[in-house]
Amino acid sequence: MPAPTAPRAPATAGAYAESSIRVLKGLEPVRQRPGMYTRTDHPLHIVQEVIDNAADEALAGFGRSLRLTLHADGSVSVEDDGRGIPHGLHPEENAPVLELVFTRLHAGGKFDKGQGGAYRFSGGLHGVGVSVTNALARRLEVCSQRDGQQARMVFADGAVLEPLQLRPLASGERRSGTTVRVWPDGRYFDSPVLPRPELLHLLRSKAVLLPGLSVTLHDEATGQSQHWQYQGGLRDYLLQSLGSEPLIPLFEGSGSADASHESFAEGEGADWAVAFSEDGALLRESYVNLIPTSAGGTHDSGLRDGLYQAVRGFIELHALLPKGVRLLPEDVFARASYVLSARVLDPQFQGQIKERLNSRDALRLVSAFVRPALELWLNQHVEHGRKLAELVIRAAQTRQRASLKVEKRKGSGVAVLPGKLTDCESRDLARNELFLVEGDSAGGSAKMGRDKECQAVLPLRGKVLNTWEVERERLFANNEIHDIAVAIGVDPHGVQDGSPGDKVLSGAGPSQAASAPSGGSAARTAGERGGSDVLSGLRYGKVCILADADVDGSHIQVLLLTLFLRHFPALIEAGHVYVARPPLYRVDVPARGKKPATKAYALDEGELEAILDKCAKDGVARARCSISRFKGLGEMNAEQLWDTTLNPDTRRLLPVRLGAFDAAATAERMTQLMGKGEAAARRALLERWGDAVAIDV
Structure with a gap:
């Protein structure tokens, strides 16, 4: 991988002039600083961008198969049977859309999330993904079949090598779909080899999250192929992956908002499968619009909150909690394995590689569907609920005993704490x-x-x-x-x-x-x-x-x-x-229809613009939104401080x-x-x- 280019020093004092300012164009920013756009330890993420586009077609209901081929020459091709990337001239840019998708940053079909958009729910957000793939590839070939024609283009080092070529489809050819073949450029990666276990997990997860989708991996070097297709979805996957038998039957469910929902957009929701076990390795995987979020995020927090609230309510209803024991969310989550798939209309991720979801509303979204479903299930299966309660209470008692041991080791010779310090009750160092x-x-x-x-x-x-x-x-x-x-x-x-x-x-x-x-x-x-x-x-x-x-x-x-x-x-x-x-701005969004008035917070001008753009897409004009600028923390009340800076599930902390x-x-x-x-x-x-x-x- 080439070292980042250092700023060029002027040859002589006073040589700094207008001509010294360099403007990076096209895909140059990606090639100059690849680490800002993708992982650079290996090229799996730039291949995943292509896989995610194919999966988005299936998520939108237009594709039923996905095939990935590892070619003997080191290239990788991804083929789907979706609608095919449009290849006509863009009405404003006067260039083939196929060329724009692969050579322009922030060009794509996934910005408009309204009812008329090409993709209502998708992992792609910024129109950056496959243009990064092209920028960091020695060569990239794309074929798109649609409207009775096949369109083909070839790129090299991010630039057009062979311009758009069109030919009519023969009678026996596939009528629609996209095939992308990419040769990753080893100069940009620590290793040019795709990690096989991560690739297998990624492909299998697409089949799991889209029941009925046929996913195939073919290796030309060995001649071997692997195929995945799950009709049972999350349940089958979790049961096959667990290392031990669950303590109680799997808790699985699905929930989606309808058009009349007051807080969430139509179709937003989640699917989940949760297993509780007394021992053995745990499996915890979460996804947003089919994108794996290995670092978790607010949707994971929503699942945790829903489980905790439901289990705590069951324990209190049946008076099962021993005296002196206090339940915490980690007690319920300690022995939980889960697979969570959330659908979020306009997800906000941390970084381009999308390892963590930051959307604050996702916590309420997932919790709102998980909690009532588990409450109903526990009260319909009281014996299973009692077994789960015993497991959770044992975890709480173990945690409290460990906390007491830590307190005894501290001894009594502690300096008097400052009078203006408002201390916490816990003595658990990991939580305080x-x-x-x-x-x-x-x-x-x-x-x-x-x-x-x-x-x-x-x-x-x-x-x-x-x-x-x-x-x-x-x-x-x-x-x-x-x-x-x-x-x-x-x-x-x-x-x-x-x-x-x-x-x-x-x-x-x-x-x-x-x-x-x-x-x-x-x-x-x-x-x-x-x-x-x-x-x-x-x-x-x-x-x-x-x-x-x-x-x-x-x-x-x-x-x-x-x-x-x-x-x-x-x-x-x-x-x-x-x-x-803490945020710098608060946006008060007025009620619209059955949806109540809401508040949103922005750290800076960029986030403020993003919130106002989202409101406009939801049908709320900018002029109707009231924007307040905080002069300081002292202007925030206790509830606002909790929501924006204290709540571990919605705050932003920089290590x-x-x-x-x-x-x-x-x-x-x-x-x-x-x-x-x-x-x-x-x-x-x-x-x-x-x-x-x-x-x-």
């Missing part, structure tokens, strides 16, 4: 979260809106001290820093015992320490003190920075990140520090890690940004990169 909240008013809303079982709140007054060049012994002179250290239960461990100007970044191990300049004292790193000892008193698994979504809030974020990086590096190394992302720089380069850059004697270096950075940043003032 501390939110460092900007301002007392926002802190008050956070205290009312939090989950008091596992979420603690520490309000901060004003801006924290810049600690990049502050010695460890002087840190506790600042009240805010003293309260943070005592609240999290970890002492500062990463600053030098020598001069404040020492540029050594101490980390959680030898690999994290940068070299000190001559004259500086040696760093006493967390690794030298023992990483486990440094964090032995840690009281929260997540330490979350929650500040306003404006410039001042960003400044407070930077100051807190500076504190953690310089004086608490083991927290970052172990993955305990996060940044919460803090070292980025493209190693520890030494990170320390050097932070010294430029936060050092007292680095004004000239900061000015140089601003002059070079200042125009590349959009500032919200």
Whole structure:
């Protein structure tokens, strides 16, 4: 895979001019930065983009077969019997549609999700997929059969090699469908070989999720073929894949919204199969519009919420819960295997490879269908319900015993906690979260809106001290820093015992320490003190920075990140520090027909435009939507803070890690940004990169 192209330095001072600005056109952005668009460890994802297009045809009801061939020359072809990609001239672009689909980013047939759209439910969203496949292929051939003609085009290195050729279909030929053959370019991937187990799983999952679809894999090198076709769908797949016998019969179901539904679009819903077992390996797979979501997302959270609410209700109804035992969602989910297939009209994924679903409404969508179905099933099969209740209660008792053991190991010599800290009830480190909240008013809303079982709140007054060049012994002179250290239960461990100007970044191990300049004292790193000892008193698994979504809030974020990086590096190394992302805008969408008024939140201008576009597609004019801009967290009430920044199922948390720089380069850059004697270096950075940043003032 070629190394990313570095910015070209000007030959001489003053050579930076209009001609220095380079505009990437066509598929150049993909070829320059392939990692932004696809996985680069192997080419399976660019092949999956073609497979997903074929599956979308079947999902729309126009295809019944999908065939993938591994050719002896290393190429891969995908063939379907769908409608075939249109190949006439585009009315506005004056170019063949077949060419636009494979050579233009954001050109596709899946933007319009209305009743008149070509695809109402699909995995394709952005018109990016197969154009990325073409960009990262040495050669790509596509044949589309429709309207009595076969259209053929050939591309090389993302550009047209053989222009559109049309011929009439013979009497014995397939009347409609698409065949795409691709030769992945090994320069863009760590390995040119498709991982066989992942490919088999992907193809089999398409047959599982689309009962009746015939899926075939043929390998020319060995001459062997494999075929999948499931009439029983999710149930058959889950039973075949489980390593042990389920404790109770499978809970399976399906639900879809009709045209009169108040909250969801017609056809939105989910299919699921859930098995509970006492031992053995678990199987957990989820999909959105046939796209595998290996990292889960809000639809998984909806299944978990529906299961938990139904099981808890059954246990309370039959008075089965022993005294002193408190149920949590993870107790119900601990021994659950499932396959979930959700249908979402306009899904929002995390990244182009779509490993995680972020759509907030998907949680309510799945839960709304799962919960009543399970409640009915449990009360119709009370004996099975009692067995499930026993399994769940045992999981809760095991969890609580483990929590008590952790509490005893902490001992009694703990510093007095800050008075303004509103602590949580749980002592389970894996679940506990501390939110460092900007301002007392926002802190008050956070205290009312939090989950008091596992979420603690520490309000901060004003801006924290810049600690990049502050010695460890002087840190506790600042009240805010003293309260943070005592609240999290970890002492500062990463600053030098020598001069404040020492540029050594101490980390959680030898690999994290940068070299000190001559004259500086040696760093006493967390690794030298023992990483486990440094964090032995840690009281929260997540330490979350929650500040306003404006410039001042960003400044407070930077100051807190500076504190953690310089004086608490083991927290970052172990993955305990996060940044919460509150929204900047709220959109009030008025009621339309039987659908009630709703609220949506946007992090920035881009998300705001996406929300307004979706409203327009749903028939709500932009002018009817009321847009409010939050001046700060203090303007949010407890319910809004919970929905947008505290609820684990709908919030957005960014984990803090070292980025493209190693520890030494990170320390050097932070010294430029936060050092007292680095004004000239900061000015140089601003002059070079200042125009590349959009500032919200």
